[in-house]
Amino acid sequence: MTDNQPDLWILYRRMLTARLFEEAVGKLWQQGRISGEMHLGTGEEAIAAGVVDHLTDNDALALDHRGTAPYLLFGGDPVKLLREFLGHPKGLCRGMGGHMHLFDPDKLTASSGIVGAAGPAAAGFALAAKHLRPDNIAVAIFGEGAMNQGALMESMNLAAAWRLPALFVCKDSQWAITTLSATVTGGALTDRAKGLGLKTFAANGSDVEAVWRAAGSAVNRVRGRSKPAFLYLTCSHLEGHFLGDALLKIARHPGKEMKEIAGPLIKSVTRIKGAGLSKRAASLSMVTNLIGKTTREQIFKPHDPIKIVRKKLKKRPTRLEVLETEVTQEINKVVAEALA
Amino acid sequence: MRTLTFAQAIEEALAQAMAADERIIIIGEDVHMLRVNLFARFGKKRVLAAPISEAAFVGAGVTAAMAGMRPVVEIMLVDFVGVAMDALLNHAAKTDMFSGGRWQVPMVIRAACGGGYGDGGQHEQSLWGWLAHIPGLSVVVPSTPADAGRLMLAALDHDGPVIFLEHKLLSDYWLEYMGRGGRTTVQFDVPAIGAKGPVPQTWRSLPLGVATLRREGGDLTIATVGVSVYRALQAALVLEKQGYTSDVLDLRSVWPLDKKALWDSVEKTGRLLVVDEDYQNFGLSGELAATVLEANLPVKYSRVCTAGTLPYRRELEEATLPNVERIVDSARRLMAAQ
Numbered sequence: 001m002t003d004n005q006p007d008l009w010i011l012y013r014r015m016l017t018a019r020l021f022e023e024a025v026g027k028l029w030q031q032g033r034i035s036g037e038m039h040l041g042t043g044e045e046a047i048a049a050g051v052v053d054h055l056t057d058n059d060a061l062a063l064d065h066r067g068t069a070p071y072l073l074f075g076g077d078p079v080k081l082l083r084e085f086l087g088h089p090k091g092l093c094r095g096m097g098g099h100m101h102l103f104d105p106d107k108l109t110a111s112s113g114i115v116g117a118a119g120p121a122a123a124g125f126a127l128a129a130k131h132l133r134p135d136n137i138a139v140a141i142f143g144e145g146a147m148n149q150g151a152l153m154e155s156m157n158l159a160a161a162w163r164l165p166a167l168f169v170c171k172d173s174q175w176a177i178t179t180l181s182a183t184v185t186g187g188a189l190t191d192r193a194k195g196l197g198l199k200t201f202a203a204n205g206s207d208v209e210a211v212w213r214a215a216g217s218a219v220n221r222v223r224g225r226s227k228p229a230f231l232y233l234t235c236s237h238l239e240g241h242f243l244g245d246a247l248l249k250i251a252r253h254p255g256k257e258m259k260e261i262a263g264p265l266i267k268s269v270t271r272i273k274g275a276g277l278s279k280r281a282a283s284l285s286m287v288t289n290l291i292g293k294t295t296r297e298q299i300f301k302p303h304d305p306i307k308i309v310r311k312k313l314k315k316r317p318t319r320l321e322v323l324e325t326e327v328t329q330e331i332n333k334v335v336a337e338a339l340a
Numbered sequence: 341m342r343t344l345t346f347a348q349a350i351e352e353a354l355a356q357a358m359a360a361d362e363r364i365i366i367i368g369e370d371v372h373m374l375r376v377n378l379f380a381r382f383g384k385k386r387v388l389a390a391p392i393s394e395a396a397f398v399g400a401g402v403t404a405a406m407a408g409m410r411p412v413v414e415i416m417l418v419d420f421v422g423v424a425m426d427a428l429l430n431h432a433a434k435t436d437m438f439s440g441g442r443w444q445v446p447m448v449i450r451a452a453c454g455g456g457y458g459d460g461g462q463h464e465q466s467l468w469g470w471l472a473h474i475p476g477l478s479v480v481v482p483s484t485p486a487d488a489g490r491l492m493l494a495a496l497d498h499d500g501p502v503i504f505l506e507h508k509l510l511s512d513y514w515l516e517y518m519g520r521g522g523r524t525t526v527q528f529d530v531p532a533i534g535a536k537g538p539v540p541q542t543w544r545s546l547p548l549g550v551a552t553l554r555r556e557g558g559d560l561t562i563a564t565v566g567v568s569v570y571r572a573l574q575a576a577l578v579l580e581k582q583g584y585t586s587d588v589l590d591l592r593s594v595w596p597l598d599k600k601a602l603w604d605s606v607e608k609t610g611r612l613l614v615v616d617e618d619y620q621n622f623g624l625s626g627e628l629a630a631t632v633l634e635a636n637l638p639v640k641y642s643r644v645c646t647a648g649t650l651p652y653r654r655e656l657e658e659a660t661l662p663n664v665e666r667i668v669d670s671a672r673r674l675m676a677a678q
């Protein structure tokens with residue numbers, strides 16, 4: 001890493017590590033070895049890699065329900081992490097937390113499954129940094145849906161008013177579960193942050209070079225200067241909200257899934273009492289549009305950050321192959337060790 | 341008699357009420373998909389998708405109710421109620437009193453609750469005791485499809501705030517979203533007759549605060565709610581083989597509490613075992629003990645509750661939740677007590 005030139009090879013290695021790790025997690029989840037929900041960050045690797053590359057020891061991370069990739073790339077032990085997901089006594093949190101509750105006091109990393117909670121968490125970490133570790137910063141990573149949570153907005157204000165070294169990283173995937181966030185959000189998200197007195201930065205979150213540059217500027221603004229910043233990055237989730245995502249299932253198996261939904265839906269929509277016809281039609285078309293948008297995103301997968309960076313590295317096919325083989329072997333080893 | 345799933349029963353009752361009363365609206369995150377059938381029939385004005393802003397939309401639900409609406413406000417999982425607690429604690433629960441009884445808050449808070457599918461301690465809590473602790477809030481926890489539909493109507497009819505909790509092991513769609521995710525490789529201890537069962541032809545409300553005996557016996561009273569009703573019934577079967585017969589009392593509402601049903605049963609048996617999936621300390625289990633003591637009934641008492649934060653690891657989770665083994669153990673000790 002030089003000051004304004006990212007080392008794409010290093011970043012790609014990290015992104016691929018996160019991708020293959022999470023794909024392995026997905027498989028183990030499918031096999032029933034991991035319980036509950038599973039929110040993968042596949043599609044967000046450029047953000048995880050591009051932001052975390054600017055962090056140092058004793059910086060703090062406040063994560064949400066999708067924290068696997070940032071924690072892993074921040075130096076989390078992959079075997080312990082995977083064991084945590086498996087509910088293993090030797091997991092990161094002795095199998096007590098699971099994937100939404102990653103806690104590592106040595107890496108000052110805390111997570112929460114309560115949407116918006118990363119805001120106050122980062123503010124508090126930043127407050128402690130200001131007192132105890134003036135060279136360090138705290139970073140909150142969350143989705144655009146969380147931007148409608150009061151506590152997150154209050155935290156940005158807190159950080160501005162108290163001059164806290166906090167960076168708020170907002171990943172805009174457009175979706176909060178099955179809701180298109182734009183349909184429940186007023187104004188532009190960066191305007192909100194500006195309105196609260198934060199300097200804002202933005203980039204295409206699927207392009208790791210762009211993320212790396214924007215994150216570098218944002219971190220420079222925050223570190224040592226006690227000025228919070230807001231970093232806005234677009235991205236897409238390749239596996240939907242969580243594994244087994246309802247809209248994704250319909251998009252991938254329209255025949256089977258629609259059959260289950262259509263019966264009750266048609267029965268309900270044709271009942272006499274209720275809204276007028278045009279309103280019912282509007283509801284149906286909204287649902288159809290959500291399914292349509294999911295289907296298109298699935299087919300085109302236009303924003304896979306791995307593909308984007310890989311294209312840039314293809315000029316050196318041998319080096320690329322060596323790297324990919326190495327990372328694959330590393331992850332295979334991690335999986336084997338975690339399962340042993 | 342026709343049968344419906346737990347979720348279908350709630351939806352049917354809600355649809356019937358919404359068709360009869362235009363003031364009933366549904367508010368919550370993702371309700372356009374979670375309640376897609378109602379969304380399609382009643383339109384987006386009455387099934388209103390919300391941003392992830394529970395403090396705001398639960399609070400708005402309170403005053404919308406005060407101003408003439410009958411909102412059903414959903415907060416997905418009851419664990420997320422923390423974000424909206426002020427609206428319930430200091431507003432929904434207080435308005436009737438603060439207005440000298442002149443202003444009510446006829447709102448329903450609907451949320452999924454409960455554990456048993458490995459989602460960790462921030463998504464599997466019960467919290468009904470914590471909520472019922474607050475004067476002014478009613479809390480219902482149905483355990484069968486028929487009760488679920490009828491208690492939803494009761495909640496809608498009620499002139500104060502009612503928290504309606506649906507257990508994820510009973511509501512098939514919640515379990516599918518949160519636990520199964522399309523997999524055939526995971527198993528859950530779903531009480532079959534709770535997840536799907538007989539329902540009335542047309543829905544009429546069941547009064548709040550009326551418990552029911554799910555099983556009758558003479559040696560001990562097992563009082564409980566929600567999925568624990570089924571764990572208690574299974575335990576009662578085991579106990580019967582060992583020579584003890586049990587009353588299994590399904591409270592159905594945590595508040596209002598059917599004290600009479602509890603007293604009647606305990607008067608008969610002289611032994612009370614409370615099975616509560618909510619946290620043990622300062623909750624329903626202690627409240628039931630106090631209720632019996634205050635009536636001067638002689639009683640031997642024990643409880644099986646969720647003792648602490650639910651661990652993610654499946655085996656530990658199952659051991660932390662009230663399970664048949666723990667109930668049988670506790671009952672046997674209670675029977676042996678002199």
Ligand SMILES: Cc1ncc(C[n+]2csc(CCOP(=O)(O)OP(=O)(O)O)c2C)c(N)n1
Nearest residue numbers: 066113114115143144145146175176177420
């Ligand atoms: C307070 C709270 N409300 C609702 C939820 C349920 N929930 C979990 S993730 C999610 C969507 C979050 O969207 P976003 O913040 O954009 O993150 P993404 O999942 O898209 O990464 C919701 C509504 C929750 N966990 N916490």
